[in-house]
Amino acid sequence: MSDQPVRRRAWPRRLLLIMLLAVAGVLVYGWNDYARFGSAPLNVAAQGDSIDVGRGSSFKAIVVELRQRGFSTANPWYWRLLAEQMHVAGKLHAGEYALEPGITPRQLLANMAAGRVLQRNFTIVDGWTFAELRQALARAEKLNHDSAALDDAAIMRKIGAGGEAPEGRFLPETYAYVKGDGDLDILRRAHAAMAKTLDELWAGRAQGLPLASPYEALILASIVEKETGRPNERAQIAGVFVRRLQNHMLLQTDPSVIYGMGASYAGNIRKSDLTADTPYNTYTRAGLPPTPIALPGRPALAAALHPAAGDALYFVARGDGGHVFARTLEEHNRNVDCYQRKRCR
Incomplete structure (x- = not known):
């Protein structure tokens, strides 16, 4: 008996098996490619990139923008499948979202769903x-x-x-x-x-300050802020000004004079500037200037309301960012000669 009919019947089965294996291979490859897509970083090369999702933007429009700008080359259906798998399709919030190097599609969709805007x-x-x-x-x-x-x-x-x-x-x-x-x-x-x-700081201020209101404390703090950038000097500087106010002395603070000069200040204070009367010239007018002269930070505010104790009534810049303090005018003048005029004795 011939086996020819048996062979003829076997070929369709083998062909079907091959086709099924091919389809299975494609499905396995596609699933692995999709799985890799969700956890693979987007094509973000530098810090500072972002995507802006406008109100009413469709999911398709978001994916199109990501592809047009080169952040993703994946099949758009991968994005749709991932969104469905994460249960965020239709739940993405409008706003601007950071695209940092290393961010994955899964992380980006999670940020959009949670509204973690940039x-x-x-x-x-x-x-x-x-x-x-x-x-x-x-x-x-x-x-x-x-x-x-x-x-x-x-x-x-x-x-x-x-x-x-x-x-x-x-x-x-x-x-x-x-x-x-x-x-x-x-x-x-x-x-x-x-x-x-x-x-808050006014409520816990030191006792006996010559300051009638929180606003006066703000003015004094602004002067302290402009006089020194050294944290260890703020309370000392504040102490000098507090004692001068208590002794009814002129404050004689250059930053206030400069503020009053406005646009006419060219980088140097001349003697004529110190005698030209303005509301902010603390060489010609007693007490605090009428407003603050800058935005003081919390450390300067704290210093103004908790000045350091002592007897210094003067200070002069050393030239290195710090200051030299003096109790008497005679001592101060010597310091000015030494540190400003370079005539140390």
């Missing part, structure tokens, strides 16, 4: 003037510049502090913000932070 930081530096603060805000990225067309008085009204002079009223700190926030939001928060900090 936060930026804006730092108000101790000793800035309000004008310098405004200039820095104008340069901040991804921040709405709502105050650009407003004068200082209008800004204070907008943040709920109408009638206040803005100088000194904003606490130097780092403030986080997200895309879409406005500069008035940061100013409002910094103003509230200063008010809270000043109230």
